[in-house]
Amino acid sequence: SQQGEEDPQALSIQEGENATMNCSYKTSINNLQWYRQNSGRGLVHLILIRSNEREKHSGRLRVTLDTSKKSSSLLITASRAADTASYFCATVPGYSSASKIIFGSGTRLSIRP
Amino acid sequence: ETGVTQSPTHLIKTRGQQVTLRCSSQSGHNTVSWYQQALGQGPQFIFQYYREEENGRGNFPPRFSGLQFPNYSSELNVNALELDDSALYLCASSLMGVSSQETQYFGPGTRLLVL
Numbered sequence: 001s002q003q004g005e006e007d008p009q010a011l012s013i014q015e016g017e018n019a020t021m022n023c024s025y026k027t028s029i030n031n032l033q034w035y036r037q038n039s040g041r042g043l044v045h046l047i048l049i050r051s052n053e054r055e056k057h058s059g060r061l062r063v064t065l066d067t068s069k070k071s072s073s074l075l076i077t078a079s080r081a082a083d084t085a086s087y088f089c090a091t092v093p094g095y096s097s098a099s100k101i102i103f104g105s106g107t108r109l110s111i112r113p
Numbered sequence: 114e115t116g117v118t119q120s121p122t123h124l125i126k127t128r129g130q131q132v133t134l135r136c137s138s139q140s141g142h143n144t145v146s147w148y149q150q151a152l153g154q155g156p157q158f159i160f161q162y163y164r165e166e167e168n169g170r171g172n173f174p175p176r177f178s179g180l181q182f183p184n185y186s187s188e189l190n191v192n193a194l195e196l197d198d199s200a201l202y203l204c205a206s207s208l209m210g211v212s213s214q215e216t217q218y219f220g221p222g223t224r225l226l227v228l
Binding site for chain 2: 033044102
């Protein structure tokens with residue numbers, strides 16, 4: 001079963017607008033990561049936030065983490081057509097003795113020119 | 114480019130057959146994880162290999178098996194293929210440290226179609 005669930009499942013915005021995607025998870029985590037996937041190809045790591053961090057930035061990306069609500073958000077500012085992709089949150093459960101990453105079902109982001 | 118390669122890129126098999134998928138890790142990485150991604154879904158963890166031994170497994174039956182070689186490349190073997198095995202198979206390499214799993218670097222995937 002999925003640990004993380006992204007919301008919304010699909011998002012369509014105008015180029016230049018900001019895109020916000022949310023992720024909720026069920027168990028305690030060591031860290032949470034966001035990945036991007038273009039058209040069924042391999043995933044590209046975007047950003048990692050640890051369980052003791054609340055916010056992290058990388059270029060146009062901003063990630064927040066609220067461990068009390070078991071949720072995270074990914075904000076992409078000033079979106080571009082090239083940002084069109086699927087975005088996945090992935091968690092490393094705190095209980096796991098193995099290094100196992102659990103992915104959510106993803107948000108499909110479409111940027112309209 | 115992550116430096117992780119997979120072969121073949123596409124594969125068509127029939128039900129009941131066996132398949133072997135291959136993955137070459139990024140240089141310096143000692144851990145390989147395999148994922149199955151059905152259409153429209155997120156990747157599902159199959160298993161992970163660290164220093165040639167299985168280091169965790171997801172909810173997949175024993176007909177899914179793997180190997181990791183001394184050069185840290187890896188194989189995923191699936192026996193008795195079923196129609197539901199049709200998916201994109203992704204491998205990811207990483208460097209296992211003292212703490213839990215860090216960033217994984219994904220290959221482009223192998224798309225398997227079972228008829």
